[in-house]
Amino acid sequence: MSNKGDYGNRTGAIYSATDKAMFDALQQYKVTRDDIKELYFTRGIIISNKTSKEILADNFSKYIHGYEDYEFLSKILGVSTQRERFKSVDLISTDITSEDIEEALDNVKEHLTVTSNDIVDYNIVGKSYRLKIEYSEPDFTKSEFRQVVDKEAEIIIEKNAQGFSLIGPHNKKMDVVTSLIFDALAEKHSSLIRDEINLEDVIAKSLVSQLFDKLTTSMEGYSLVSVTDVYVYNPDKDDGTGSHIKKASLSGTGVTLSQELGSLYKKGFYIWRIVWTVTDDRYLDSDIYEIEALFSEPETCSDFAFLVKGYYPVKVDSTDITDTHHKNRVNLSKSEEMKFNKLVLKTAKNLLEGFSNLDENGKDDEEDAV
Numbered sequence: 001m002s003n004k005g006d007y008g009n010r011t012g013a014i015y016s017a018t019d020k021a022m023f024d025a026l027q028q029y030k031v032t033r034d035d036i037k038e039l040y041f042t043r044g045i046i047i048s049n050k051t052s053k054e055i056l057a058d059n060f061s062k063y064i065h066g067y068e069d070y071e072f073l074s075k076i077l078g079v080s081t082q083r084e085r086f087k088s089v090d091l092i093s094t095d096i097t098s099e100d101i102e103e104a105l106d107n108v109k110e111h112l113t114v115t116s117n118d119i120v121d122y123n124i125v126g127k128s129y130r131l132k133i134e135y136s137e138p139d140f141t142k143s144e145f146r147q148v149v150d151k152e153a154e155i156i157i158e159k160n161a162q163g164f165s166l167i168g169p170h171n172k173k174m175d176v177v178t179s180l181i182f183d184a185l186a187e188k189h190s191s192l193i194r195d196e197i198n199l200e201d202v203i204a205k206s207l208v209s210q211l212f213d214k215l216t217t218s219m220e221g222y223s224l225v226s227v228t229d230v231y232v233y234n235p236d237k238d239d240g241t242g243s244h245i246k247k248a249s250l251s252g253t254g255v256t257l258s259q260e261l262g263s264l265y266k267k268g269f270y271i272w273r274i275v276w277t278v279t280d281d282r283y284l285d286s287d288i289y290e291i292e293a294l295f296s297e298p299e300t301c302s303d304f305a306f307l308v309k310g311y312y313p314v315k316v317d318s319t320d321i322t323d324t325h326h327k328n329r330v331n332l333s334k335s336e337e338m339k340f341n342k343l344v345l346k347t348a349k350n351l352l353e354g355f356s357n358l359d360e361n362g363k364d365d366e367e368d369a370v
Contacts, residue, residue, distance in 0.1 A: 026057035272298035
């Protein structure tokens with residue numbers, strides 16, 4: 001069991017590669033002849049430009065290899081990172097000062113630099129702090145020389161009415177940073193509370209579906225085009241028939257209006273993940289924006305995450321009313337992405353307050369019925 005202050009170990013080493021893995025790696029197009037020449041040179045061997053890459057790979061793979069060889073090839077063949085979902089954490093205490101935050105960020109920087117060899121820095125932009133972390137982590141589902149994944153995380157810390165909020169990638173690094181900041185602040189402020197969006201204590205699970213349904217239509221300044229994907233969950237056990245379906249998904253247009261989804265509701269399913277599109281109310285011909293939101297833990301309706309997946313540009317000169325937007329989705333700029341993230345987050349928080357009250361009324365009705 002992890003103790004307080006145990007924020008994870010150093011990034012582990014990659015698997016020891018077999019001679020077959022070494023042979024395959026050296027033949028990858030990313031590994032140039034100059035790279036192979038450098039590997040041979042570490043053995044005191046000069047290779048001929050006339051020798052084929054396959055022969056060089058076959059010969060080198062028979063040598064005894066060590067960590068430096070693996071590290072060299074991993075840096076060349078390591079996989080690139082994909083866009084990640086975002087999450088938000090509130091640190092509630094009105095006593096937290098800017099000096100407290102800066103001290104906590106200095107602690108984060110020192111800890112990650114020493115324990116994980118991360119490159120960490122932060123700066124102040126307006127009234128917010130931007131913490132930037134460059135790091136590598138292993139992905140053991142990949143082949144030996146693709147297990148090192150280079151990543152970059154940007155976490156924004158902003159002051160709000162209750163304390164400070166953190167917005168960052170939905171991953172382990174964000175969890176580590178959040179714990180480090182929380183522990184540093186809790187040493188000075190014992191009443192500090194960590195809060196996240198969840199419906200963990202909600203009894204009426206139909207409210208979870210209502211939360212996602214209203215989220216698609218309640219974003220200020222944007223209008224719903226269509227709900228394209230809905231993922232539902234049913235935690236109930238086998239009803240005696242010998243089978244039980246926990247998860248199901250529906251794709252199409254206007255999915256939340258479909259009879260199929262209505263029938264799943266009646267069987268105890270509720271939404272845990274949703275994808276929808278919206279347009280900007282300021283423009284008659286607006287780009288179409290695609291957004292995703294979900295509870296990463298569907299059974300407990302916790303660990304809320306979200307992502308603006310991108311936008312479909314409007315076709316300026318199109319005369320076909322059925323073909324008004326490009327089919328290929330385009331990524332938003334970082335500033336636009338953060339603007340949407342904050343809007344999704346603000347909308348979800350506002351809805352959550354109202355739904356908590358509804359659930360309390362639902363509990364009272366159930367008690368009266370009993």
